[in-house]
Amino acid sequence: MLNTETINEYPTLFLILVTLFGIIIGSFLNVIIYRLPQMMHQNWLEDFAETFPEYPISVPDKKMNLSLPGSFCPICKTKIKPIHNVPILSWLYLKGHCAYCGTKISIRYPLVEALSGAISYLTYSHFGPSAYTIFCLIFAYLLISAAFIDADTKLLPDSITLPLLWLGLLLSLTGVSPVSLQDSVTGAIIGYLCLWSLYWLFKIFTGKEGMGYGDFKLLAALGVWCGWQALPIIVLLSSVSGSTLGIIQLWMNRHHKEQTTTFAFGPYLALAGWFCLLWKDDIMQWYIFHILG
Incomplete structure (x- = not known):
């Protein structure tokens, strides 16, 4: 158990911190949900091109991963500034639109962040401060990613x-x-x-x-x-x-x-x-x- 004196003395504070942590993780989950299917598609194209060179196909030169390139608008391709990438608050501040091209930003992004925060709150509240709780949070975050990827693509990545x-x-x-x-x-x-x-x-x-x-x-x-x-x-x-x-x-x-x-x-x-x-x-x-x- 991680029963430190600080956690015991300020249980509400740690519950709030866990919730905020979950919201921040939710922002990263949005990246996984958006990019992982594209990364899988790139890998499939590369494997196909390598296995069947007699069938030429177009393979993207720039490989995408979870960290590169930095966050950008999928429409105007403008790099998103950190001030415009704050979970939930930035979406509310920008009224759900890109700061550069005005394209509507799906409400699902802040909803995923809010869902991650809510699930973090409920998980920590249920299990309390323990090593197992940390793994249960990882379990929940992976399930959120898998669920939304499947909803979008009908795929559940290995x-x-x-x-x-x-x-x-x-x-x-x-x-x-x-x-x-x-x-x-x-x-x-x-x-x-x-x-x-x-x-x-x-x-x-x-x-x-x-x-x-x-x-x-x-x-x-x-x-x-x-x-x-x-x-x-x-x-x-x-x-x-x-x-x-x-x-x-x-x-x-x-x-x-x-x-x-x-x-x-x-x-x-x-x-x-x-x-x-x-x-x-x-x-x-x-x-x-x-x-x-």
Whole structure:
């Protein structure tokens, strides 16, 4: 435990600091959400050009990473000044528009920052000052990144899901996580095979792919962090929320005469997984008392 005298004496101050830290991290998460898919696309182009030189394709000369180039407006390409890059406040000050070309800036940027701050607040409030809390915050930040990338691109990057899985196993192995190593490994196996089986059953009977392999890996990672016992809750919560919002999206698509019928399942898995990490025991007790009792 990180029970220093300062933390014990000023618990509210540290809660505020953790929340502010989460908001700042949210600004970096926006960078990951925007750039990581582009970085993946660049790598795919390079791999294709190297493997199939007989099919010439255009590969960007300048490689993008999470630090370079510096933040810029995607429309006018002007480098953003630090004063215009303050989380939430800059968006409010600029009234949601680029300071140089006046292009509208999506409200999602401050929302991601606010969401990161809120989740940091709730996570710290629930677990208190401990080493495990730090890793739970990392868990939450990775889930936010994965959820929004999946919502944008229908992709769940291995560079997020696999480190999430291995980090959870490491924490169980070292005893930092309250989930035993046996429960974590079982959670990974059942989590992956659960959606993998549904995928193949759906494909056999319909000839279509109902979900991607990234969903299998994400549920496996959630099984590691929460234990195999939480998997039914995660699947149920994600299915109910995904189905409800999916029906709404279908109705909206038909209303606007759009033909898009694909949905990203990752955001709902991520939300259910984080929810279970914090309140799994409460949900199970409620279920046993009210449903089985």
